[in-house]
Structure formats: structure tokens, C-alpha cells
Amino acid sequence: MKKSFLRIASYISIAFIMLYAYLIAKGFSDWGKLLSFDPLLIPILSAGLFLSIYVHIFLHEAGHFLFGKLSGYRLVSFQVRHYKYSQTDHSLHHMQTASPVLAGQCLMAPPKGDYAELPYRSYLLGGVMANALTGASLYGSAFMMELKLGSLFVLFSLVPVWMALANLLPKAQNDGALLMEASRSLHARKLMFRQLEMAKLIEEKVPFADLPDAYFASLKDPHYQKSFLVDYFYMVAYVRALGDLDFEEADSLLLAFSANRPVEESVYWPVYVMESLFCDALFGRIEAAKGKFVQIQAHPLLKRYWIANSRIRAAYAFFCLADIEETKKLLGQGPAVAQDSSPETDANIELRLYRWLKSYFEN
Structure with a gap:
């Protein structure tokens, strides 16, 4: 419970730091305006951020696929929530009983060879790199826009940044934990x-x-x-x-x-x-x-x-x-x-x- 609280607190802190850094860089000084916005924006932005999660889950798994292919891995299946593409029969299936804890998965078979020499880091970190690059691109683009539109880009950059951190910092069997474990022995x-x-x-x-x-x-x-x-x-x-x-x-x-x-x-x-x-x-x-x-x-x-x-x-x-x-x-x-x-x-x-x-x- 304590670890979960600290993790959430760190994500909120990162969001505030990113937004604060953007506003300072844009020369924003009227901080009172931050509290004067249309209340209807809250549910609209919340819905947009929620839907964007699925986009970034797809991009995360696509990152595993891209870096896996570059490392010689072969696609087995590609799943985002209840939808799963199977390479075996080249078909898309709707999974009625998808795991409650599985948001997505890009399953790939490793190249043949000696286990001691097979690559694994790029495949495991491909999703993290995809999310990090997406977040950095959205955040960086915000600095080239006017304040209101740029602020939206900053807001929507938070999801891939959080997703990259959530998968990089070792927890359960996420990408970071798998990388740490595979590197151990x-x-x-x-x-x-x-x-x-x-x-x-x-x-x-x-x-x-x-x-x-x-x-x-x-x-x-x-x-x-x-x-x-x-x-x-x-x-x-x-x-x-x-x-x-x-x-x-x-x-x-x-x-x-x-x-x-x-x-x-x-x-x-x-x-x-x-x-x-x-x-x-x-x-x-x-x-x-x-x-x-x-x-x-x-x-x-x-x-x-x-x-x-x-x-x-x-x-x-x-x-x-x-x-x-x-x-x-x-x-x-x-x-x-x-x-x-x-x-x-x-x-x-x-x-x-x-x-x-x-x-x-x-x-």
C-alpha cells in the first residue's frame, strides 16, 4: 500500500513539474488564470485521456514488435485488451475472457541459437522506448505552439510518460522487472x-x-x-x-x-x-x-x-x-x-x- 501511494505521488509530481516547466518556458505569469476554466472541460479532457490510454497501449506493444523484429524475433500474437491478432491463422479474434490484469501483449518467439547469446534487451524495452518517444514528441511539440494548444499537448504527453515509467520501474512482471531478472543470470x-x-x-x-x-x-x-x-x-x-x-x-x-x-x-x-x-x-x-x-x-x-x-x-x-x-x-x-x-x-x-x-x- 505504501509503495503504491509513493508511486502515484511520484507520477503526480512529474505531471506538475512538466506542466510548471512548460508554463515558465512560455513566459506564463498570470497564475490565477489556472483556476479560471470552463468546468465542462474536465469531463471532456478526462474522457480524452482515458481513450488515449488504448492508443498508447497499442503503441507500447508496437514498440515491442518493432524492436523485436529488429532483433530477429518472430511475431506469435498481438493483443490489446479484448482484441487479439494471431499470426498462426492470420486472424483477429475478440477475446471474451481476457485477463483482468492484461492490458496488452506482443508475444514473439526468440531467434534460434544459444540462449547465452540471444538478444533480449531491445525486445523487452521496445514498449518503454515507444512510450518514451511518444511522450517526448508530444511534450516537445507543445513548446512550438501557442499556450492553450500547447497545454493540451503537455496534458496528453503525460499518459505515455507515465506508461513508460510504469513499465520501466520494476514491478511484478513488467518490462523493467523482466529485464532486471533476465540480466541477473x-x-x-x-x-x-x-x-x-x-x-x-x-x-x-x-x-x-x-x-x-x-x-x-x-x-x-x-x-x-x-x-x-x-x-x-x-x-x-x-x-x-x-x-x-x-x-x-x-x-x-x-x-x-x-x-x-x-x-x-x-x-x-x-x-x-x-x-x-x-x-x-x-x-x-x-x-x-x-x-x-x-x-x-x-x-x-x-x-x-x-x-x-x-x-x-x-x-x-x-x-x-x-x-x-x-x-x-x-x-x-x-x-x-x-x-x-x-x-x-x-x-x-x-x-x-x-x-x-x-x-x-x-x-
């Missing part, structure tokens, strides 16, 4: 490159069971447990186990994840809480499941995940609450048909789990 870089390679295979709808076992060797190697990049491999291994309806293996993976990693610091913490509740319900750990349910209801982000996943809610209603009617209702909200013909894509694994739960009500 060869083990971390190997995890990052393997993650990109495996994400490419998943995007190409390679069955989870066919993903190379070598990618999951890091789960048993203590050298890799020191990096937050191993968290992704736990999650993929968990989904792979669910695809085989191997719930014992899935449960053991979550238990190992929580034992070896600081789970609450992971970007996959919401997924872990949800799926561990699912496993608790399946294995009769009723009190543990109910405790997580209380935690979910008290946390806005977790609650959004909860509402979006009828399968986990149905498992909780059936195994923990013994509420048959609610279970049937929730299962009726699940996927009715597979999204494609591949047997073990994420969508079809979810469908298989729904069918498994529905089998309890079949004669």
Missing part, C-alpha cells in the same frame, strides 16, 4: 526464452501433452526456483495435468508451487488461489476451500476471476456446499462445444473439466 534468461518458445507452441494449438518435457525440468531444479519466471511453468504444468484429469498431479504441482515460491508476490497468485480452491474442494479440504472463498469475496480482483469461472464455482457448490441445484445451474453456464479440433488446447481442457463435473449427474 543465465538460468533466468533460459526460463524467459523457454517461456516464449512454449507460449508459441500453445498459441499454435500444440496439445499440452505434446509440449517437450525438457521445458518442465526447471520445476525440479533449485537453480530455477530462484526466479519468478519459473511460475509460468508451474501454471502450464498444472493445466497439462488437468487436461489428463490427473487431479493428484495437479494438486501436487500447486502444493509444490506454494512451497517453493513466494506465491503472493507472483502475477499468477489470483490463478493459484482459484485453482487451489478447486483442488481443495475435489480432495475434501472443505475448511481450506471455505477460507479461500472468504478471501476471494473480500478481494476485488479475485472476485472478478471467481465470477468469470463457473467451473470452479460449480466445484465449490457441489463438493463443499452440496448444493445440487446451484451446481447444475453453474455447469449450464459452461462451454457447450469445443473451440477447435485440437484435443488439448486450453479451451478444450476446460470443456473436458465441465463434462467431468456433469458426469456426476448422469445415470
Whole structure:
């Protein structure tokens, strides 16, 4: 909470400094006029700034794409909020269930070669550089305009400047954190490159069971447990186990994840809480499941995940609450048909789990 407050305070301070520097440079001296403006401008400018966020998210991901291409990377997918372009079938998809924490993503496969020699800095920092250049261009242009129009340019330069800082200063798994982690050790870089390679295979709808076992060797190697990049491999291994309806293996993976990693610091913490509740319900750990349910209801982000996943809610209603009617209702909200013909894509694994739960009500 304290870090978030300091971060917000620093962004506000930067905004005031940029505006103050611009006004001083333009020779503005009537500071009383700053408070005399049409109140209707506030909602108009607020709406404009909000909409500009999507433009700068696109430019951020385009920066990753440009600098990635220059480094030899190959495009896998390009996503801005609910819209995703897939290079596999050259089509644009509307994502009904986009991650609540994913604003955009330019996923690219690294060039082939020795992990120790592959480039990564330009690809990781491409988005930051795109936002920084956009912000600098808008801010610099303001000095060549008359005061009122220039002030608007200063105002709209704040969004890309803030976005550049938010992605550069290490936090969670943003660009700055990934760069710092990849620069720390060869083990971390190997995890990052393997993650990109495996994400490419998943995007190409390679069955989870066919993903190379070598990618999951890091789960048993203590050298890799020191990096937050191993968290992704736990999650993929968990989904792979669910695809085989191997719930014992899935449960053991979550238990190992929580034992070896600081789970609450992971970007996959919401997924872990949800799926561990699912496993608790399946294995009769009723009190543990109910405790997580209380935690979910008290946390806005977790609650959004909860509402979006009828399968986990149905498992909780059936195994923990013994509420048959609610279970049937929730299962009726699940996927009715597979999204494609591949047997073990994420969508079809979810469908298989729904069918498994529905089998309890079949004669």
C-alpha cells in the first residue's frame, strides 16, 4: 500500500513539474488564470485521456514488435485488451475472457541459437522506448505552439510518460522487472526464452501433452526456483495435468508451487488461489476451500476471476456446499462445444473439466 501511494505521488509530481516547466518556458505569469476554466472541460479532457490510454497501449506493444523484429524475433500474437491478432491463422479474434490484469501483449518467439547469446534487451524495452518517444514528441511539440494548444499537448504527453515509467520501474512482471531478472543470470534468461518458445507452441494449438518435457525440468531444479519466471511453468504444468484429469498431479504441482515460491508476490497468485480452491474442494479440504472463498469475496480482483469461472464455482457448490441445484445451474453456464479440433488446447481442457463435473449427474 505504501509503495503504491509513493508511486502515484511520484507520477503526480512529474505531471506538475512538466506542466510548471512548460508554463515558465512560455513566459506564463498570470497564475490565477489556472483556476479560471470552463468546468465542462474536465469531463471532456478526462474522457480524452482515458481513450488515449488504448492508443498508447497499442503503441507500447508496437514498440515491442518493432524492436523485436529488429532483433530477429518472430511475431506469435498481438493483443490489446479484448482484441487479439494471431499470426498462426492470420486472424483477429475478440477475446471474451481476457485477463483482468492484461492490458496488452506482443508475444514473439526468440531467434534460434544459444540462449547465452540471444538478444533480449531491445525486445523487452521496445514498449518503454515507444512510450518514451511518444511522450517526448508530444511534450516537445507543445513548446512550438501557442499556450492553450500547447497545454493540451503537455496534458496528453503525460499518459505515455507515465506508461513508460510504469513499465520501466520494476514491478511484478513488467518490462523493467523482466529485464532486471533476465540480466541477473543465465538460468533466468533460459526460463524467459523457454517461456516464449512454449507460449508459441500453445498459441499454435500444440496439445499440452505434446509440449517437450525438457521445458518442465526447471520445476525440479533449485537453480530455477530462484526466479519468478519459473511460475509460468508451474501454471502450464498444472493445466497439462488437468487436461489428463490427473487431479493428484495437479494438486501436487500447486502444493509444490506454494512451497517453493513466494506465491503472493507472483502475477499468477489470483490463478493459484482459484485453482487451489478447486483442488481443495475435489480432495475434501472443505475448511481450506471455505477460507479461500472468504478471501476471494473480500478481494476485488479475485472476485472478478471467481465470477468469470463457473467451473470452479460449480466445484465449490457441489463438493463443499452440496448444493445440487446451484451446481447444475453453474455447469449450464459452461462451454457447450469445443473451440477447435485440437484435443488439448486450453479451451478444450476446460470443456473436458465441465463434462467431468456433469458426469456426476448422469445415470
